[in-house]
Structures are given as C-alpha cells and as structure tokens.
Amino acid sequence: MRPFALMLVLLTAAPIALATPPTTLPDPAAVDAEMARMMAKTHAQGLALAVIDHGKVVQVHAAGKRNAAGDPLTTDTVMYGASLTKMAFAYMVMQLVDEGVLDLDRPIGEYLQRPLPDYPAEKQYAPWPDLRDDPRWRRLTARMLLSHRSGFANFAFLEPDGKLRLHFDPGTRYAYSGEGLILLQFVLERGLGLKVGAEMQRRVFDRFGMTRTSMLWRPDFAGNLADGWTQDGTSEPHDERSRVRAAGSMDTTITDIARFAAGCMRGEGLSAKGRAELVHAQWPITTASQFPTLQDELAPAQRRRDLAAGLGVVVFQGPQGRGFYKGGHDDAVGNTLVCVARRQRCVVVLGNDVRAEAAFPALVRFVLGETGAPWSWEYGGKTFVE
Structure with missing residues (x-):
C-alpha cells in the first residue's frame, strides 16, 4: 500500500475499539472558572x-473586556473571525458543488471567459498578470485551492517583490495559501457571476441564524464590538473591512460561530457526500509546522500520518477518533475551532487578544479531553500554558 493510501485509511477509518472513550463535558461554571484561570495565565x-x-450548541461563554475602555465582552460581541472565514467559505462552496454549479476537479480556467493572466490587476484580488509566463496555473482546480495545494505563497504581497508566482506544481504538496482562496472567490465572481458576500449571507449566515455575522462591516456592529490586543499588550482597533475576502473578512460572534459549527457537524445544507468531502483527507501534510507556508518538506519517515488537508480545514486522527479543526489569527486576534466526529462535539474559541492562543490546547482539552488536535504543527514553536 502506498504511504498516502495508508494515511487515508488511518484518517478515514473509525477505530472505535482503540479510541479513548469520550469525556463527560464539564458544567458551565467549571468552564467559566477554567477560562478565568487561562486568561490570568496568558x-x-x-x-x-x-x-x-x-x-447542538450546549454552552456559550464570554469573559473579560472587549476594548481598552473596559466594556465587557459578551456572547453577542462582534469579533473578527480571521481565517475561520475559510471554513465558512468552503461550506458555501460545497453547496455549489452539490448543485452542480461547480466541479471540484475541473480546471478553474474553464470557468473564466479569458485566460487568468489576461485579467487586469485589481486591488481586491492578486495580480493575475504575473502568471503570464507560467502556464501551470491552468492545472489549478477548486479542490487544490480549498486544500491549500495551489503553489502560491500565503499572499502575493508577502513575496519579496510583491509578485504572484507558483512555487511548485499545483496539486503536488500542501502549503497554506490565502491567495488560493481568493482565486476561487475570483472564479466564482468573474467566471460564474456570483457575489460571494451575498452567497455567504444566504447559504451560511442566514441558514444558521447568524444574525451578527457578515463578510463586510455593518454599522450596527459598532454598539458591541471587540477591539484586539497584540502580543506586547497593545490595544488595536477593530478593522472595519470594506471588501469581501474569502480568506478572512468575516466578523462574527461566539454565539453565531457556534451555530455554524453545530450546523457543520450536522451537515445541514449539504448532501452526505458533500459534507464528507469537507473533512476527507485530501492530501498529506508534509511540513513540521503550518508557518512559514513554503518551508521544506520533511523526510518521509518524519512526516505525521495523522494529519492531512481537508477542504477549508485540517483533518486529524486522535485518541477519540477522527477530527478536524481550523484556526484564525492576526496580530491582535486568536481563534480556534476543534471538532471530533464521535458525539458530534466541538469547542470554538474566539480571543480578541492574540495571547489567548497559548491557552488553546488546555482549554480544548479541559472541555473535550485529549483530541489529538495538532497544536505544535499549527503554532510551531509557541509556548503553551497549562
């Protein structure tokens, strides 16, 4: 059996006899106390x-401050979703796949009226003309883009010269790329004539009753809005995003994102096949950590067999069986969403302070028990608290 085929077996099998029995969930008062303890430590x-x-959503908590003025963070405070947006975007895309509007494995160029490099550079998208001399872009598919196998850097503006380029043949390895999600957004908007913000609103946010979630800034958010704190404790104002970005423009609340996570576990709005595809092991992850995104691959013997790219998420095999997760991060925000298939359980954490990330492994373990979520891979050399 080939190594990747073996990994697929490991990730998709249901090792009930070997799995750790699911833990009993702690009561709300215990969760509040653990949150307070972790906030004090970090x-x-x-x-x-x-x-x-x-x-189903069974507990929702909020603690601490939403801004430097000391206003309380509540369960309906609007917080920045960051890269949790990617998971919600993938969920919307799979609805289009279910409906036959999009084929995951059809080259994206077939949806466009002209070659991708012939489209002029626009502020909202990457500089597609930079790919004019590299025909490999024609191999790109929606599946590759959603599973971070495009070959792009995370974003073109992070390249030393600011130019978009393919660093490897599309589809041949994992390397996290927000630019890949932006390209799929471009295909939906320019190729299929869809408005991604409107599709996200109708197919995801409205479906799950996410009344205080949007891909664009809304003035009604201002009354209960979270600013953020950086690693050195500096307060940063909330960015009022004016452009829909599939890679990370979503504002949400803990109440709303919990409804999304619950709906995702139920598979609501998707066929059974479409829901399974989201958390299927699409491709092995072969790097020591997620960032830097274009680091060298590990030698085969050093690679983790329990870790693979899904569509918009990372999937893993842990002591409770199969699971998936998605993180979200910027200089003043840290978020995580971890789910295990057995008992359809998740923990979602939104932190309007990036220092909260150091508590994520302990918080998730306190609620769900040991899941096997790949914290060291997600955060590299970060030091965690217990």
Missing part, C-alpha cells in the same frame, strides 16, 4: 468559548 484581555455536543 494575560489575555478577552475570551469567548462555545461547546457543541451531538451537533
């Missing part, structure tokens, strides 16, 4: 957490 100013069990 100096995080604000933290929100939700628990999903059997595909």
Whole structure:
C-alpha cells in the first residue's frame, strides 16, 4: 500500500475499539472558572468559548473586556473571525458543488471567459498578470485551492517583490495559501457571476441564524464590538473591512460561530457526500509546522500520518477518533475551532487578544479531553500554558 493510501485509511477509518472513550463535558461554571484561570495565565484581555455536543450548541461563554475602555465582552460581541472565514467559505462552496454549479476537479480556467493572466490587476484580488509566463496555473482546480495545494505563497504581497508566482506544481504538496482562496472567490465572481458576500449571507449566515455575522462591516456592529490586543499588550482597533475576502473578512460572534459549527457537524445544507468531502483527507501534510507556508518538506519517515488537508480545514486522527479543526489569527486576534466526529462535539474559541492562543490546547482539552488536535504543527514553536 502506498504511504498516502495508508494515511487515508488511518484518517478515514473509525477505530472505535482503540479510541479513548469520550469525556463527560464539564458544567458551565467549571468552564467559566477554567477560562478565568487561562486568561490570568496568558494575560489575555478577552475570551469567548462555545461547546457543541451531538451537533447542538450546549454552552456559550464570554469573559473579560472587549476594548481598552473596559466594556465587557459578551456572547453577542462582534469579533473578527480571521481565517475561520475559510471554513465558512468552503461550506458555501460545497453547496455549489452539490448543485452542480461547480466541479471540484475541473480546471478553474474553464470557468473564466479569458485566460487568468489576461485579467487586469485589481486591488481586491492578486495580480493575475504575473502568471503570464507560467502556464501551470491552468492545472489549478477548486479542490487544490480549498486544500491549500495551489503553489502560491500565503499572499502575493508577502513575496519579496510583491509578485504572484507558483512555487511548485499545483496539486503536488500542501502549503497554506490565502491567495488560493481568493482565486476561487475570483472564479466564482468573474467566471460564474456570483457575489460571494451575498452567497455567504444566504447559504451560511442566514441558514444558521447568524444574525451578527457578515463578510463586510455593518454599522450596527459598532454598539458591541471587540477591539484586539497584540502580543506586547497593545490595544488595536477593530478593522472595519470594506471588501469581501474569502480568506478572512468575516466578523462574527461566539454565539453565531457556534451555530455554524453545530450546523457543520450536522451537515445541514449539504448532501452526505458533500459534507464528507469537507473533512476527507485530501492530501498529506508534509511540513513540521503550518508557518512559514513554503518551508521544506520533511523526510518521509518524519512526516505525521495523522494529519492531512481537508477542504477549508485540517483533518486529524486522535485518541477519540477522527477530527478536524481550523484556526484564525492576526496580530491582535486568536481563534480556534476543534471538532471530533464521535458525539458530534466541538469547542470554538474566539480571543480578541492574540495571547489567548497559548491557552488553546488546555482549554480544548479541559472541555473535550485529549483530541489529538495538532497544536505544535499549527503554532510551531509557541509556548503553551497549562
């Protein structure tokens, strides 16, 4: 059996006899106390957490401050979703796949009226003309883009010369790339004539009753809005995003994102096949950590067999069986969403202070028990608190 085929077996099998029995969920008062303890240890100013069990939201918590003025963070405070946006975008895309509007494996150029490099550079998208002399872009598919196998850097503006380029043949390895998600957004908007913001609103946010979630800034958010704190404790104002970005423009609340996580566990709005595809092991992950995104691959003997790219998420095999997760991060925000298939359980954490990330492994373990979520891979050399 080939190594990747073996990994697929490991990730998709249901090793019930070997799995650790699911833990009993702690009561809300215990979760509040653990959140307070973790905030004290990390100096995080604000933290929100939700628990999903059997595909239903069973607990929602918020603690600390939402801004430097000391206003309280509540369960309906609007917080920056960051890269959790990618998971919600993938969920919307799979609805289009279910409907036959999009084929995951059809080259994206077939949806466009002209070659991708012939489209002029626009502020909202990457500089597609930079690919004019590299025909490999024609191999790109929606599946590759959603599973971070495009070959792009995370974003073109991070390249030393600011130019978009393919660093490897599309589809041949994992390397996290927000630019890949932006390209798929471009295909939906320019090729299929869809408005991604409107599709996200109708197919995801409205479906799950996410009344305070949007891909664009809304003035009604201002009354209960979270600013953020950086690693050195500096407060940063919330960015009022004016452009829909599939890679990370979503604002949400802990109540709303919990409803999404629960709906995702139930597979609501997707066919059984479409829901399974999201958390299927699409491709092995072969690097020591997620960032830097274009680091060298590990030697085969050093690679983790329990870790693979899904569509918009990372999938893993842990002591409770199969699971998936998605993180979200910027200089003043840290978020995570971890789910295990058994009992359809999740923990979602939104931190309006990036220092909260150091508590994520302990918080998730406190609620769900040991899941096997790949914290060291996600955060590299970060030091965690217990």
